Amino acid sequence: MLTNNNSNKMFFLFILFFSTLISISSNSWFGCWIGLEINLLSFIPLISNSKNLLSVETSLKYFLTQSLASINFLFMILIKFSLLKNFDMNNIISIMMNSSLLMKMGSAPFHFWFPNIVEGLSWMNNFMLMTWQKISPMILLSYYFNKNFLIFMIIMNLIIGSLGGLNQTSLRKLLAFSSINNLGWMIFSIMISENLWLFYFLIYSMMIFMMISLFFLMNMYFMNQLFINNMNFFIKLNLLINFLSLGGLPPFMGFMPKWIIINFLLINKFYFLTFIFMMTSLIIIYYYIRIIYSSFMFNYFKMKWVNLLMKNNMSLINLSSFISISSMILSTFIFM
Amino acid sequence: MLIYDIWFLFIYMFSVGNLIFVSKNKHLLVVLLSLEFIVLSIFFFFLVLLMFIDYDMYMLMVFLVFSVCEGSLGLSILVSMIRSHGNDYFQSFSML
Numbered sequence: 417m418l419t420n421n422n423s424n425k426m427f428f429l430f431i432l433f434f435s436t437l438i439s440i441s442s443n444s445w446f447g448c449w450i451g452l453e454i455n456l457l458s459f460i461p462l463i464s465n466s467k468n469l470l471s472v473e474t475s476l477k478y479f480l481t482q483s484l485a486s487i488n489f490l491f492m493i494l495i496k497f498s499l500l501k502n503f504d505m506n507n508i509i510s511i512m513m514n515s516s517l518l519m520k521m522g523s524a525p526f527h528f529w530f531p532n533i534v535e536g537l538s539w540m541n542n543f544m545l546m547t548w549q550k551i552s553p554m555i556l557l558s559y560y561f562n563k564n565f566l567i568f569m570i571i572m573n574l575i576i577g578s579l580g581g582l583n584q585t586s587l588r589k590l591l592a593f594s595s596i597n598n599l600g601w602m603i604f605s606i607m608i609s610e611n612l613w614l615f616y617f618l619i620y621s622m623m624i625f626m627m628i629s630l631f632f633l634m635n636m637y638f639m640n641q642l643f644i645n646n647m648n649f650f651i652k653l654n655l656l657i658n659f660l661s662l663g664g665l666p667p668f669m670g671f672m673p674k675w676i677i678i679n680f681l682l683i684n685k686f687y688f689l690t691f692i693f694m695m696t697s698l699i700i701i702y703y704y705i706r707i708i709y710s711s712f713m714f715n716y717f718k719m720k721w722v723n724l725l726m727k728n729n730m731s732l733i734n735l736s737s738f739i740s741i742s743s744m745i746l747s748t749f750i751f752m
Numbered sequence: 753m754l755i756y757d758i759w760f761l762f763i764y765m766f767s768v769g770n771l772i773f774v775s776k777n778k779h780l781l782v783v784l785l786s787l788e789f790i791v792l793s794i795f796f797f798f799l800v801l802l803m804f805i806d807y808d809m810y811m812l813m814v815f816l817v818f819s820v821c822e823g824s825l826g827l828s829i830l831v832s833m834i835r836s837h838g839n840d841y842f843q844s845f846s847m848l
Contacts, residue, residue: 446811453818457825464832472836473845476829480783483822484773487790490815491766494797498759 424461431458432548439552445493448556452486452520455552463541474536481529485519492516510562517553518569523599524576525569531580534592539632542588546595547621550602554613558606566603571692573600578696581703585639587631590703591624594662597700601693605677612680616673623670626736627658642711650730654737656708661740663701669743758800765793780833780840784826791819 435458439451456479464475492512496502501509515526522530534542557566577597584590598620606613630651636642642655661668674697681690769790773783798812830840837844 446815450814450818453822457821460825460829464829469836472829472833476780476833479826479829483787483826484770487787487794487819488770491790491794491797494794494801498801 425465428458428462432462432544436548436552440555445496446490448559449486449490449493451552452489452556455549456482456486459544459549462544463537466538470536474533477529478533481526482520485516485526489513489516489520505560506562506564510560511565514557514561514565514569517557521550521553521599522596523569523603524572524596527573527576527596530596531589531592534588535586537588539588539628542591543625543628546591546624547617550599551617554602554606554617555610557603558610558613561607563607566607567689570600570604571689573597573603574692574696578699581700587637587639587642590639591627594700595624597696600696601674601677604689605673608677608680612673612676616677619669619673623658623662623740626654626740627662630654630658630733630736639707642707648730650737651733652711654733656712657737657740659704659708660701663704664697665701667741667744669740672744672747762793762797762800765796766790769793776842778841778843780830780842784823784830787826788823791823795819 431454435451435454437451438454439448442448442451460475460479463478464471492509496509496513499509501507519526534545537545573596577593577595577600580596581590581593584593602613602616602620605616631637634641634645634647634651636645657668661670664670664674674693678690678693681693769786772786772789777783795812795816798815799809802809802812834840
């Protein structure tokens with residue numbers, strides 16, 4: 417990649433989008449595997465574009481884990497084909513297939529590559545990794561899943577996502593552990609219905625997009641950069657709203673999909689699982705609030721000799737705050 | 753499906769390939785070679801399975817194309833790693 421221009425990126429992005437569509441709309445499991453392979457082939461040039469050491473190590477780690485997962489997936493597909501287990505979903509073969517798909521997504525207990533790689537990528541590549549790369553393994557997971565195994569994996573995801581983020585100072589790793597926690601919610605929602613998963617996924621990607629665009633515009637990668645900047649009050653307020661929305665606090669947009677899932681859980685008497693969902697969400701909100709309170713109250717810099725960081729066009733920030741606050745109420749006006 | 757003992761060979765080859773992949777090696781090239789060994793075992797498995805469907809080997813060719821692409825992608829990442837680090841040892845990684 418000697419010439420780092422946009423036409424390279426557009427080409428590979430185009431193939432990336434189509435690989436997901438190939439994978440989820442294929443008639444046989446072999447077509448799914450082909451889609452996952454093309455996904456890997458087109459994502460690696462997107463992330464190995466910059467000329468520093470970190471991007472080489474990142475693309476290497478990503479390649480090794482993803483290729484191992486997809487080749488295991490293919491082997492399990494062949495075993496399933498040879499033993500003719502097409503409709504019986506609660507056996508060891510579905511466990512193996514689900515494990516390889518969970519490894520592709522970065523869910524616990526196969527999550528160890530995920531914070532490492534997220535630490536080595538830029539914000540826009542992180543956004544692709546956290547949102548688009550999860551679509552294809554999730555939908556494939558819904559085609560042949562083992563319910564007991566997946567519920568165990570969900571519990572592990574929630575616990576590891578919440579407890580792993582407690583000792584982080586890097587914003588990328590924080591969002592990575594938050595992404596692992598949200599994967600737990602998303603795997604459960606895809607076991608309920610694909611429509612619900614799509615709803616959760618769209619709202620989650622919108623929230624992640626708002627956060628990542630804020631961090632990208634201010635070029636912030638670590639938590640101390642949140643405190644020592646001389647930010648405008650509205651940018652800090654937007655940060656507060658987006659963080660609380662990502663954690664799932666009620667008046668904000670992020671509460672809506674979690675509300676629907678908790679509704680389903682309580683109606684169908686999954687009481688222990690509800691308890692784990694709630695408690696891990698509390699831990700996540702704790703470390704978000706820790707960041708925001710430090711930025712708002714304890715480390716509030718108002719230096720006079722440095723210009724305030726005010727963007728010329730604040731409309732994007734104001735619009736994202738407005739959407740985060742009012743989405744839940746405005747959604748009740750949609751009669752569908 | 754008259755003889756079932758051949759399944760042990762496929763599972764053994766696949767398991768050995770995975771074992772070498774996850775072992776602690778000095779070079780990166782050993783890991784890529786183990787990946788190719790897993791691909792070889794799957795190729796064999798696929799061949800034997802497709803023989804039972806009246807020798808319909810077209811899917812095998814598609815599988816071969818994709819796994820060769822993946823192998824070459826691995827090698828290109830190895831080359832870029834050697835260009836930046838100077839060797840392909842695992843000890844020269846600096847990220848955690």
